[in-house]
Amino acid sequence: MHHRGRLCVLALFFLAIAAGCSSDRNILERVGYVRTVGFDAEKDNMIRVTVNIPLIIAEANETRQQEEIFSKVVRSSKEARILMSRRTSRKMVSGQINTILFNEELSRRGLWSHMDSLLRDFTISKRTEIAVVEESARDIIETHLPGHSRTNQYIDRMLKKEFETQTLPHVLLHHFCRDYFDEGRDPITPFLSKSGKDLEVSGIALFKKDRMVGKLSANDIFYFSIIYHDQDRGEFTLGLNRPELYSISFHAINNTTRKTISKTPDGRYRADIRINIHGGVTEYIGNLKMSTSERTELEHILSRHIEEECNRVVKKLQQLGVDSIGIGQYVRNKVSYQEWKAFYKDNYIQDMDIVVHTNFKVKNFGNFFY
Template sequence: MRKSLIVFITVIGSLFLFSGCWDQKLVEQTGFTLQLGVELSPENKLLLTSCYPAIDAKEKNRDEIITAEAYLLREARNKREATASKVIDGGKIQQLLFSKELATLGIQEIMEILERDPLNPPLSYVVIVDGSPKELLEKAQTFPNKPRVSLYIHQLLVNNINSAYTPETKTYDFFIRYFAPGLDPITPLIRLDTDGIRVLGSALFAGDKLVGTIDTQQTAFLLAMMGQFKKTELFFAPVAPQQAESIKKGLSLTNVQSRRKIRVTIENDRPVVDLALAFTASLVEYRRDGLDQPPAQEQIEEGLARQIKKACLEIIRYTQEIGSDPIGIGDLVRAKYPDYWQQVDWRTAYREAVVNLSVKMDLLQYGAIH
C-alpha cells in the first residue's frame, strides 16, 4: 500500500514538473522577422517593411517581404498581418533599418515600443540606410551571388565591425547612449549599390536625431578616440616624395592597434580635453628603397602620426560643429565636474571645448624580406 502511494505521488508530481509547452509556436506557421525597415511613406506615415525566410518556398534562399503603413509602429505591425501568409513574430529581429530621411527627424519615439515590449530583441543592430530600407530589402533578394538577405546583411555588418570601419551598435547600445547625459549614439551607415550593399561608415546622432556622417576610415579614427578600436588595416597618402613614374601612391598598414588615454579638466570655464593615442602596426605595402635605414623608418612613423592627428582633429571639429558627442566628453565632465555640468548647456559648451591631441605611431614590422 505504501509503495503504491509513493508511485501515485510521483506521477502526480511529474504532471506539474513536465507540464509541456502550452505556449509553443509551430515553425511552419510562424514567420520570424529578421529585418525590419522603417521609413516615411509618400503620405508622411510610417512605412514598415518586414522580411522573413519563406521556409516552405520552392525557391532556395527566398524571403517573404510584406509592407504596411500607419501613424503608429504597432498599428503598422498589425496591418501587415492582413497580407502575411504566416503569423509574424518579431522576437528574432537581427537588424532595425531606418531611412536616413526619417533618422534626421528622430527615431527615439519610434523605438519606444522596443523599450515597452519585452518580446522585442535588445540585441538587434540599429542601422541607418542612405535611401529606402524597403528598396534595399527587395533589391537584395535579386543579387545572384549573394546569400539570403538576412545572412548577407549580418555578415556584412560583422565583417566591417571587426575591421573598425563601422560601429557595433545594438538596440541596447543606442538606448544607453541616448539616455546617458553627455553621450550620443553612433550607428552603421549602409547604402544599396548596383552590385550589392555597401557600408559607407557611420551615422552620427545628437540625441535621437541624425546630424552627420563619416566614412569608414574616419570611423576607425573615431573609434580609436572612443576607446573602441579593433585591429584593422588602414591606408595613407605618401609620407615622403615618391617617384613621379611610380604607379603606387601612399602606403598601407595591417594589424593596426590603438590605445587611448583621455583626461578632462575645466579651465577658464571651458572644458579642456587631453587625448593621447598610441598606434602600433605593420607596414605591408610601400616603396622599398631606403626602408632598411632607421632614419627612413622614423620619417614614416612621424609622417603617419601627423596624418592621423590631422584626421582626428578634423573629426573632432566636425562633431563639435554638428553638436554630436560620440566620444563621451560630456559624460566625463558630468562625472568629474557635476557643479560645472549643472551650470552650463552642454551642447554649447561642447562646441567651445579645447581638445589637445597627441598621436604616436610605432611600426613593429616593415616586411618579412630584408
C-alpha cells in the same frame, strides 16, 4: 494486473511525447520569424514599415528558400504588425530580428518614438543591429542583390564582420538607447548605401539625441574609431602621394586612447586626447627603408597625418554640436554635480578646446629586409 497498469502508463507517456512533437512541428511550420525590419518616412508623419520573413519550404526530397516581404504605411510599428499579420498564413514573431534599418529622412525627423516601441517589446533583443540607410529601407529589403543568397542575411553578416574586425564601432540597439539617455555622449549608427549591385558601409550617422544631424564619410571611419575607443585589431590603408609615402597598408592595428580634462585660465574646459597606435605593415610604396633608422621618419609622417585627420574629425563633430566621442562623460566625472549642471547645455561640445595627439609605431614590417 499491476504489470498491465504499468504498461498503460508507459503507453500514455509515449503518446503524450509523440503528440507534443507533432504539435511543435506544426507550430514551427506556422511561425514566421521576422529577420529584418525597415522604417521609411512618409508624408503627414506616417511611416512605411517593411519586414522580411525568410522561409524554408520542404517538399519531398527538395528544400527551397523563399521570403515573405510585407510593407505598410502606418502610424506605428505595432499597427503595421497587426495589418501585416492579416496577409500571411504564419504567426509573425519578433524574437529573431537581426537588423533594423531606418532611412535617412526618418532619422533626421527623429527616431525615439520608434525606438521606444522597440524597447517595450520584450521579445526583441537589445543586441539587435541598427543602421541608417541613405535612401529607402524598403527598396533595400525588397531588392535581390546578385551574388548574395538573401539580402537580410547579407546585411546581418556584413555588419557583424565590420564589428568583429573593429573596422566600425560596435553599435547595437542598446548602445543607441544608452547614449540617448546619457547626458555626456550622443548616439551613432552605421550608415549604409547602395554601391552598384552591392551594399557598403559608407560612413557613420551622427545623432543629436534622436535626430540625425550629419554623417562622417567612409574615409573618416578609421580616425573616428581610434578616437572613440581602444581597439586591438583592424586594417588601415593610407596614401599621401609623397616620395616618402605614396601608399602604405597596415594590419593588426591596435590603439590605446586616453582622454584628460583640464581647465584653461579663462575658465573653459579643455580635452586632450592622446592616442598610441601600433600596426604591422603589409604593403609599403615609398623611398624609405624600414629596416634602418629611416623608419622613425616614416612613423613621424604617419603620426602627424593621423593627428591632423583626427583633429579635423573632431572639428566636424564640434561644428555639428554633437559629442559622439563622449567627452562630456569625462567632464562629468571630473567635476561636482553643481559644476556639471552649470556646464551642461545642448551644444557644450562647441565651447570646448579639444586637441588630439597621436604617436604611431610600426611594430613589424614583414619578412623582407632591404
